[in-house]
Amino acid sequence: MKNNYIYTQFKACAENEKLARQIIAHFVSDLNPTLDELCDIKTAVSEAVTNAVIHGYKNKAGIIFMSAEICKNEIIVEISDKGYGISDVEAARQPLFTTQPEMERSGMGFTVMETFMDDLQVYSKPDCGTKIIMRKKIANND
Amino acid sequence: MNILVTNNTLTVKLCEDIDHKNALDIRKQIDSEIGKRPIKTLIFDFSGVEFMDSAGIGMILGRYKLLNAIGGMVYINNPTKAVLKIIEISGINKIIPIMYNNESCTCEVK
Numbered sequence: 001m002k003n004n005y006i007y008t009q010f011k012a013c014a015e016n017e018k019l020a021r022q023i024i025a026h027f028v029s030d031l032n033p034t035l036d037e038l039c040d041i042k043t044a045v046s047e048a049v050t051n052a053v054i055h056g057y058k059n060k061a062g063i064i065f066m067s068a069e070i071c072k073n074e075i076i077v078e079i080s081d082k083g084y085g086i087s088d089v090e091a092a093r094q095p096l097f098t099t100q101p102e103m104e105r106s107g108m109g110f111t112v113m114e115t116f117m118d119d120l121q122v123y124s125k126p127d128c129g130t131k132i133i134m135r136k137k138i139a140n141n142d
Numbered sequence: 143m144n145i146l147v148t149n150n151t152l153t154v155k156l157c158e159d160i161d162h163k164n165a166l167d168i169r170k171q172i173d174s175e176i177g178k179r180p181i182k183t184l185i186f187d188f189s190g191v192e193f194m195d196s197a198g199i200g201m202i203l204g205r206y207k208l209l210n211a212i213g214g215m216v217y218i219n220n221p222t223k224a225v226l227k228i229i230e231i232s233g234i235n236k237i238i239p240i241m242y243n244n245e246s247c248t249c250e251v252k
């Protein structure tokens with residue numbers, strides 16, 4: 001199927017990081033991604049969902065919204081939270097930037113999302129939440 | 143996860159996805175071993191890991207700092223393609239040696 005979409009909502013918790021990447025992996029399989037492409041997408045999704053859990057909601061209760069769309073040979077994933085938000089998105093996107101060094105965060109999440117996907121957009125407002133939109137074209141689908 | 147100790151070397155063989163959730167458990171188990179014995183070398187065996195995100199990078203770096211502080215050393219053994227990719231993007235391969243050595247998997251089980 002060359003045009004498809006899903007909308008999901010789930011509890012913000014560490015257990016659902018794996019579930020989220022499995023859902024997207026399953027969804028994108030229609031485009032016949034290579035194992036490398038699949039792994040790239042799963043990693044980017046894992047980064048965004050983890051950020052929503054630990055930074056967006058600071059490990060407290062919350063709902064994560066994840067939707068995905070297949071548009072021709074491209075997958076578009078949107079992940080958002082209604083958590084604390086980011087005051088300086090540009091700074092947050094820099095490699096090694098983290099507000100949680102004591103939790104052994106590496107500050108590489110946004111860098112990974114940018115590198116593993118074709119495009120990354122970040123929208124955030126303090127006390128309102130954060131929305132991540134990522135896109136990736138799958139090369140060899142027929 | 144499989145922990146092997148021979149002399150002052152701790153070999154940690156990981157066989158699962160490494161994400162935020164598991165990184166915390168792995169960290170706790172390794173740190174408790176290091177607390178119990180005079181460990182000088184920590185070897186991560188990644189041959190069984192098909193997925194790792196940046197939480198794994200934080201976990202490896204944290205152990206590197208710990209070992210570094212006590213004059214020890216950390217090595218990354220047998221990374222799969224997926225693990226190697228994120229290791230290289232993060233740049234930790236500049237400070238932590240990567241090797242491909244099957245021996246570490248066959249150490250005596252504790």
Ligand SMILES: Nc1ncnc2c1ncn2[C@@H]1O[C@H](COP(=O)(O)OP(=O)(O)O)[C@@H](O)[C@H]1O
Nearest residue numbers: 051055056085092098099105106107109110130
């Ligand atoms: N969903 C989010 N809500 C609030 N803050 C966020 C969110 N995502 C990222 N951030 C902020 O951006 C920083 C950088 O994120 P990232 O690159 O993933 O590194 P890390 O998660 O290792 O800290 C985080 O430390 C946090 O301050």
Ligand SMILES: [Mg+2]
Nearest residue numbers: 047051109110
């Ligand atoms: Mg992150």
